[in-house]
Amino acid sequence: MNFEYSDLCKDYQARVRAFMDEHVYPNEPVYAAQMAAFGTERWQVPAIIEELKQKAKAAGLWNLFLPDSEEGAGLSNSDYAPLAEEMGRVPWASEVFNCAAPDTGNMEVFVRYGTKEHQEKWLKPLLAGEIRSAFLMTEPAVASADATNIECKIERDGDEYVINGRKWWSSGAGDPRCKVFIVMGKTNPDADVHSQQSMVVVPADAKGVTIERFLPVFGYDDAPHGHMEIKLENVRVPASAILLGEGRGFEIAQGRLGPGRIHHCMRTIGAAERALELMVKRLMSREAFGKPIIKHSVWDSRIAQARIEIETCRLLTLKAAWMMDTVGNKVARGEIAMIKVAAPRMALKVIDDAIQAHGGCGVSNDTPLAYSYAGIRTLRLADGPDEVHERTIARLEAKKWLNG
Amino acid sequence: MNFEYSDLCKDYQARVRAFMDEHVYPNEPVYAAQMAAFGTERWQVPAIIEELKQKAKAAGLWNLFLPDSEEGAGLSNSDYAPLAEEMGRVPWASEVFNCAAPDTGNMEVFVRYGTKEHQEKWLKPLLAGEIRSAFLMTEPAVASADATNIECKIERDGDEYVINGRKWWSSGAGDPRCKVFIVMGKTNPDADVHSQQSMVVVPADAKGVTIERFLPVFGYDDAPHGHMEIKLENVRVPASAILLGEGRGFEIAQGRLGPGRIHHCMRTIGAAERALELMVKRLMSREAFGKPIIKHSVWDSRIAQARIEIETCRLLTLKAAWMMDTVGNKVARGEIAMIKVAAPRMALKVIDDAIQAHGGCGVSNDTPLAYSYAGIRTLRLADGPDEVHERTIARLEAKKWLNG
């Protein structure tokens, strides 16, 4: 047993930290100012992002998430975890390193399941950071937590598929650079319940695609990224747009979501660390009732709980990542489910306490806390709500004692 | 002991409910549409508000909050409580009945402590719903939880006071109808710690007043109400602008905040009731894993806890209101502190569960849940953070056993 990060990891960690210190934290106000300057025309990219992407690429801090591909940095999941944590301290930092969702998951899909043509047309510019992408799974009309409920139709018509459906929470589809969608839908409604769904690749500008509106998260529009509601009306794609084959949507989803969930957890740990740092600093800097607020012992308990919960969640994230590296995503599915449930809850509690420590300032945008809270709150719903993951975990426990 | 509402209360409750059913709920989309139509020019009042105010006034549902004045409806706090609860189900509904904060508290201050002149100039149009007002207490530079920290200077200069300071979370000051501020500051920095502060009445358009920006709440601007940061630079008011006399700021604050806190709690109960209703309806309307989601028993527990917590908080709110009516705000201060702590926590839990029940929809603006969560989260900080009220309650307990 060894809790020390590998030398490779430590080297990258130092470089990512140095990059964050030099280029990201100092530019948080710049990012905010550029977004503010857009006024109501918010669906565009602040220039600072593209500038920093060039710098990160030049520094060799690029595509760090890709574990097993020639295209990426060749880092294992457990080596990548501490880097994602660093990036998670600033909401928009992952993109700077071309490590942002949903592109990371989509790139993995193209690497594993894409045809040469898909890879040439979509993977290449994604890896280069030239375009962005979206993943269209969730639907407004059904409880998508049970993915068998998904209703979007993908019907074969000669050499084409015709897609009809309505999706929402298509994150990133608000970005003008978003050029491609991976769409989940039903090709085989009469098949076995887990073989009805397929995934197809759809150009964002295909005829019949209408982005109807963005969905705010609490009051944030998350522009220019955005969480979009999209109508697909008789959208036609060539038969070659299908990934892996008809009825294999669930299989791809499983492969895609494991690392995606872990990446979210890693970033969530980083957001919680930052909240704890802000909380402690604030409490040290203000006085009430004759002493620094941090000397009021009710905060001892909150700080201690925050530190404990962050440490334990980090360890579980690392262990899940290490299992993915050593025994594979399938064996690690219990651990992935566990940390998917645990990390957001932990972070929400830490951030909420940090908000409380800041007084009114905490709910405003003068700190990253409220925005961070809103974003992480969605993680208890995205990629399967807590309840579904708890069910998975409970079933694995029951299985242990099935025969006695 | 009798838990039944009085006949007077029941009559008003039925009328408020009927008004809500007929005029408020159906106009929630209208309000949203009118605000949306403003584009970036959000600091204006949607027309529907003024229309509904006329209707409420005509229906005799006006100034219901004023307990002991000829000006109001003459309802006791405990008779008003169930009405405020009804109003609390829609964020903007209280204003329709001229029962919205911070005007309610400010009107009470003018009724109790205002001069004839103040009453003529400010109270009258406030009671008529012609103008609005703000209360300038919290400051960005200090932990205002300990109100003795407040630094704004109010200095006598001949027949005038000169005010210099910086305030924030001045709620309602964004509204173009907001014409008057009540400002808390230090007149007597060398006096005993609870006699240093005073309150003065300041016209919103006084020279030296600058509204610098609004403070968002989890991404919401709360326009046109707004929570503003305001600079007061050599603002001059006549000596008669002082309320009750120098050094009596704390006394007024105590008087003002009791009912104000209770009103917030009443409305919070209403918001929680509505969240529970939305949660149950949603869970009944969707299926997952082969049955309606409400049949998954994890929701039994959440619904039951929600119902229990709402009921107990309502009872404590009613008891606090009843004590204010029968033994006065001072004797009731323990109960007021208790419900100030308990009601927002309860509501945040209920609303959070309701969000979870709605999936992605819950964090968007397709339900009132996320906005409600954000607004109520601020109540754990406003009018004294939880920690200060817990301290008050704990001290009252300790006092019981001081001599043994």
Place this chain on the structure above:
Amino acid sequence: MNFEYSDLCKDYQARVRAFMDEHVYPNEPVYAAQMAAFGTERWQVPAIIEELKQKAKAAGLWNLFLPDSEEGAGLSNSDYAPLAEEMGRVPWASEVFNCAAPDTGNMEVFVRYGTKEHQEKWLKPLLAGEIRSAFLMTEPAVASADATNIECKIERDGDEYVINGRKWWSSGAGDPRCKVFIVMGKTNPDADVHSQQSMVVVPADAKGVTIERFLPVFGYDDAPHGHMEIKLENVRVPASAILLGEGRGFEIAQGRLGPGRIHHCMRTIGAAERALELMVKRLMSREAFGKPIIKHSVWDSRIAQARIEIETCRLLTLKAAWMMDTVGNKVARGEIAMIKVAAPRMALKVIDDAIQAHGGCGVSNDTPLAYSYAGIRTLRLADGPDEVHERTIARLEAKKWLNG
């Protein structure tokens, strides 16, 4: 609305308090010493109990629980509630006033459903405090939470019923004065699921009754009361032993359990109040790190939460009692279920914090806290576990929106 206790209630409350002060608290060590003196022969009654019973009877503080009978004090449920709270401060105090479970529930059953003969033979000496009784419902072999699972057979054989089954958690059956059991079992296994069960009256010394062992509660034997496991083997009772008629067991159980649950809640509030008192006193009396422990603000929060939770649970208990008085147990079933869930949880939290405040002393028998914790922990399981009551509450909520 009126939160004040009635004059009748206040008069009784003052008298019960005076009796507790004069006769009960000072005799807590006497009770402990008398039990200790028994050595291993613990299934006998300490003399102090019978002495105090005489005193309470003489003081007119007797059978206060009986709401609607000539036999009792004629107090409503809401008038009795504050008295039960006082008694609940000392685990054995209720018996002194002949207000202890399970006799109270059993007496109510005899009053409402007993024949003249039952009343003469069992009710009379129970009301006189001459004998005690037990209620045999729960069974070791099945999940008794779902009462339809109960398996004990009650079979008609000529003029008799023959009973075969195994019961446990038959509380009070360890007491040498326990002379009668009310037994729930199946008379009609083929009937509709809620008409299979009946209740019969069985003398404790009937042939075929074997008390096999006592069940400890966290190490406490609860002697001489005891929670017993009882074998019923071909126990024969006359046909007249049946209560109300075959198949009416559920009906009686419903009638019996409502007030029983509320009484437990009332006493639980009292136990929590005492724990809070002990906690605060202890924290005031000890120093750590240079100041009284109560000055460490982490305790402000715990004390405040304790006070809030006690107050809210008391109010809900009172409301449930008041509803039972005014609209009946059936309409009040939601409120009864709510407080059945809420009161023990609240008390366990308060007592646990009080234990923490006492250090090692808290888990020993030097305070009543650990014993109180153990006893109240069983209330989350007895008379239906939390989960069953939460289900009831959730169903009542769902019912509200069935048609929309």
Place this chain on the structure above:
Amino acid sequence: MNFEYSDLCKDYQARVRAFMDEHVYPNEPVYAAQMAAFGTERWQVPAIIEELKQKAKAAGLWNLFLPDSEEGAGLSNSDYAPLAEEMGRVPWASEVFNCAAPDTGNMEVFVRYGTKEHQEKWLKPLLAGEIRSAFLMTEPAVASADATNIECKIERDGDEYVINGRKWWSSGAGDPRCKVFIVMGKTNPDADVHSQQSMVVVPADAKGVTIERFLPVFGYDDAPHGHMEIKLENVRVPASAILLGEGRGFEIAQGRLGPGRIHHCMRTIGAAERALELMVKRLMSREAFGKPIIKHSVWDSRIAQARIEIETCRLLTLKAAWMMDTVGNKVARGEIAMIKVAAPRMALKVIDDAIQAHGGCGVSNDTPLAYSYAGIRTLRLADGPDEVHERTIARLEAKKWLNG
């Protein structure tokens, strides 16, 4: 990073598990029966313990806890952790492997700080499992959480020390085999606050030592181990009885308590694992409302939370152990404090849920749950209450940002 146990550890783990399966679990009823057979004469050792000790010694499973001594098995803390976890599944199992508190901590003290004479006289028979020992630190009269409060006097008188004081929670002093005490007290009341205390070695049968009573934990006497209250009245020991020298008591306490706390945590994880196993098995074996209770989804959530919390606490325990091995107890003090707080809380929640799953059975002695709960509840108080450890953790966080 590597989460796999070492080969050495895995080998021992397999052997300990096999021993538990073969010799411990099957003898749980034997142990209970032998204790029961003692009647009131409970302060003696059930024969099964000594029998199993011989077997464990023969199997080479002996003194596994000693990390750095020739005397022990030479296992690192992180190699020992999974073994202690196995032992923790049965309350008395650790003793079988001569790995029980407080002997483990006392043996470590003798190894590190004892004189040759101490080692010959006390360490040797302790290592051989021939005698047992106790650690006399906590006092009834003061808040011992703040160890500077300790009042027991150790005064030099010629060649001797004279000890006067009162101790309690002296665990293990009830055992007839307990032959030696390590006593903490004040030798230098005028010294700097952390140099006033010393530790001395006192034979259990020294003149002036009176074991006054045992302290129950909830209703358990923990016989024959026992938690004793001990009066020390003019107890004389030779000057050589002092450990390390006057004023070094705190230093020894720090050294002693680190591993001791971690051992408790390891065992606690084991107890929680067993509770989860019992919970799941019980829920699978019973039906309510028409299906196995485990199919009621409220249990999904509880089982999942239990699994998550156990995993995260195990990881943190392992990390703390690994840090003790690699960077030393002092650098690891934050992690030790964290897991000292986290593990008991986690286990209490898991066990409490397991109790709930068992119904009445859960609070009785038919499962190990209630006893386990009681024992682990004391861990939130022993070796420093939660609040003191939270303070330590919070201070370490604050230290990080002292300069900005």
